[in-house]
Amino acid sequence: MRVAEDLTVLVLTYDEIANIERTLNSVAWAPRILVIDSGSTDGTLAIIANFKQARVEHRPFDNFANQCNFGLSRIQSEWVLSIDADYELSRTLIDELQGLRATPDTDAYSAKFAYIVNGRALRSTLYPPRYILYRKALAKYKNVGHGHRVIIDGPVSTLGGLVHHNDEKPLSRWFNSQQNYAKREAQHLLNSSLSTLKITDRIRLLAWPAPILVFIYILLVKLCIFDGWRGWHYTMQRTIAELMIALEIIDHRLRQNTSRSDEHRNSS
Secondary structure, X not given: OEHHHHEEEEEEEOXXXXXXXXXXXXXXXXXXXXXXXXXXXXXXXXXXXXXXXXXXEEOOOOOHHHHHHHHHHOOOOOEEEEEOOOEEEOHHHHHHHHHOEOOOOOOEEEEEEEEEEOOEEOOOOOOOOEEEEEEHHHEEEEEEOOEEEEEEOOXXXXXXXXXXXXXXXXXXXXXXXXHHHHHHHHHHHHHOOHHHOOHHHHHHHOOOHHHHHHHHHHHHHOOHHHHHHHHHHHHHHHHHHHHHHHHHHHHHHHHHHHHHHHHHHHHO
């Protein structure tokens, strides 16, 4: 049986009018689309209503993992295609998914990403591959840092087509979101045992090196310098994101040191 015959697309939304129509157009071939909305007021819901196979469930946002797990609890199909509201499936990936047949040796599929800035794909990105297609019965989401991750209890294969990450929301929205992300990511790093952290996260805990290294790595190693202003845009965004995490870590340590100094003075 083809996977597409027993498939539900899962999307989380909150004020995604800048992206949602393009995203849903890229999955309009799917028999069912489930949108978990957390209070959109910008016209997002009106656009979703134009897609006859789309159903909206409303849930106040607390964290990404809970939103996704709530969505899974509302899905009856065997397979789930989980995408963000600013993802677009490439034509190659759409054709691949439509022709994909379920096999007993694969319970999930990961996909690689192209990062779109102002309508054009960058030659490279820090965005890692992600599990986007999986058997619902074997999946559960958990929070990791500022984001979330689906845990799959089974073998995983890789899809050949790309997902386009194409967020056209205003830059001001990105700054607001990043402030919350940085706070959660810093808390995750500070509360984690050093032995459980990847080398990149250990560097982040040092605070000052990460923004410098990310700037150099994206611009020169990933060659985004050759993408013109789009490459600079992406490089600066990722550098600012690392700066905000570093500031949260430094701020936490300064406040901790001040608190200890006050306790020492009071006890002496």
